[in-house]
Amino acid sequence: MNSKRQFLRQSITAVLAVGASTLTAKVLAQKQVVNKSIKSLNSQLKPIVVSTWQHGIAANKAAWQVLAEHGKAIDAVEAGVRIPEADPNVMTVGYGGYPDREGNVTLDACIMDENQNCGAVAFLQHIKHPISVARLVMDNTPHVMLVGEGALQFAKSQGFIEENLLTPQAKKAWQDWLVESKYAPVINIENHDTIGMLALDSNGDLSGACTTSGAAFKMSGRVGDSPIIGAGLYVDNEVGAATATGMGELMIKTVGCHLVVEMMRQGMTPTQACKAAVERIAHKLGDYKQFQVGFLALSKSGEYGSYCIQPGFNYAVTSKAGSKLLDSASIL
Ligand code: SD4
16 A cells, blocks of 8 residues: 555544544533433432322321432331321221221231332231331241231231221221121222322332222132232332222232333333223223222333223322322223
């Protein structure tokens, strides 16, 4: 190669290199601007907490106290759902919950954190805060779920006290029900109140909790979706979280909350994902119109949404902007 040609080639290579590095620098700078604005948008959306039904407002308030202090989402959801658990006027969660057909209050709950850790209790009696027992199953045992007598013994070993959870109000409702003893588990049309709560903390981590006394006047030993990871609650810290309320059998049959999170993973918004899960139930289960099911979801970026079968499901949202109660869209 003659020296003139060599000089030309070197010059072109040098010009291209300068051009390329300027371009790379420009692209990087633009990328940083985009990342910065995504970050600031996200920090506006977090922390945030959402939960099912009207009693979610009071529950979110307790959760918000944790989130506002830069606490962890897992601590926020536990603190939040303990409010309706202790409230005798909430007739389908914890203390004051409607009993089964034998007159026994039996409770189901589960909790899940940002690291895929989870804990659950089912058919637990005499303990006011099943969510905190579920938390200790997660934190202090190698297991995910304890049920019945075993769950009670574990709770007592952790310092929980046995209490009578059947309030005079709930006893009266059960005695009235006994007159006809008609087992019609149509929940959420008149009788709703399971609390499912999802939170995104200021660190960007997601967690969820779900707690209930289940279907009123259910068969003894009946367990619904609420303590079952994937059915009544699911959290994937890379994607989002979902919880459910309503006729638990429908969520169990479709592994509803896991389905919602997987739909979000495929790119759906929380509302689209909840709608897709309700549509799956409608498509697979012929009798779905007799029941209520409501899904609530929160994405990793703080976007939330819901969908249900019957009109009437609502949910509470609390963020820096304050608290609000929103009506869910429905398939019927
Ligand atoms: C259950 N999913 O035990 C619960 C009940 C419920 O609002 O959500 N009620 O099936």
